[in-house]
Amino acid sequence: MRTVAIITAGGRGNRMGQDLPKQFLPIEDKPAIAYTMESLQKSPLVDAIIVVCIAGWETVVQAYANQFGITKLVGICEGGATNHESIENGTRLAAQKFPPDTLVLVHDAARPNLPQFVIEDSVRVATQYGNSVPVIPTAEVLLESEDGSTSARVIERSTAKRTQTPQGFILSDLQQMQAEVDQRGIQPKAPCEMVVLCGKTMHLSRGSEKNIKLTTLEDIDIFRALLHAQRSPWLKQSSTNSQE
Numbered sequence: 001m002r003t004v005a006i007i008t009a010g011g012r013g014n015r016m017g018q019d020l021p022k023q024f025l026p027i028e029d030k031p032a033i034a035y036t037m038e039s040l041q042k043s044p045l046v047d048a049i050i051v052v053c054i055a056g057w058e059t060v061v062q063a064y065a066n067q068f069g070i071t072k073l074v075g076i077c078e079g080g081a082t083n084h085e086s087i088e089n090g091t092r093l094a095a096q097k098f099p100p101d102t103l104v105l106v107h108d109a110a111r112p113n114l115p116q117f118v119i120e121d122s123v124r125v126a127t128q129y130g131n132s133v134p135v136i137p138t139a140e141v142l143l144e145s146e147d148g149s150t151s152a153r154v155i156e157r158s159t160a161k162r163t164q165t166p167q168g169f170i171l172s173d174l175q176q177m178q179a180e181v182d183q184r185g186i187q188p189k190a191p192c193e194m195v196v197l198c199g200k201t202m203h204l205s206r207g208s209e210k211n212i213k214l215t216t217l218e219d220i221d222i223f224r225a226l227l228h229a230q231r232s233p234w235l236k237q238s239s240t241n242s243q244e
């Protein structure tokens with residue numbers, strides 16, 4: 001079975017408050033999306049990469065791919081108005097190039113620090129069960145708030161999971177579920193939500209605290225710190241921390 005990664009880089013990243021979209025921000029010596037593409041390029045489990053990006057940025061993505069040796073890039077397409085529509089565009093392109101039983105890994109461009117074991121476990125679980133979503137436990141007590149300033153409800157922490165990407169699916173299943181939610185007029189926030197909305201079970205794989213999603217400027221600081229820690233030759237790196 002072949003595996004294709006769809007990197008979603010179609011968002012504007014308004015919460016970052018920068019002129020450049022967050023996935024294109026230069027961090028240390030390269031743009032965020034270059035780190036993301038490199039992680040998937042490096043994985044022996046990934047055969048091909050498709051990038052879904054903001055209209056007009058296609059040539060920039062191709063230039064970065066050339067610059068950073070992303071030889072697995074097989075296609076770039078335009079994003080949609082929502083994350084769901086962007087994933088649909090990427091899925092359509094994947095379906096033009098690969099057979100229906102292809103394993104698809106949908107990954108956020110804004111997660112540039114993707115550990116190899118997270119890819120491996122996502123592929124393992126999706127191959128075994130038909131889908132996968134990397135998750136991490138919730139360390140904090142969770143309060144639900146309707147108005148943003150008060151709360152009267154605690155969410156059970158032990159069963160709450162924080163979801164990440166890459167989320168794995170069989171290409172034909174992904175297309176079927178997208179058709180179903182479109183027909184029902186629903187816009188899921190993430191593919192794992194779509195699966196649940198379609199009445200199916202999502203299978204959990206191992207995520208990592210290091211698989212950070214760049215959302216605010218604080219996340220850039222954390223990513224920089226992670227890069228420095230990973231580059232420190234005198235520190236032993238753990239890739240399988242039990243908390244991850």
Ligand SMILES: C[C@](O)(CO)[C@H](O)COP(=O)(O)O
Pocket residue numbers: 083108162163164165189190191213
């Ligand atoms: C897919 C995701 O990363 C799972 O945690 C998350 O839902 C993406 O959210 P975004 O608002 O589209 O960045």
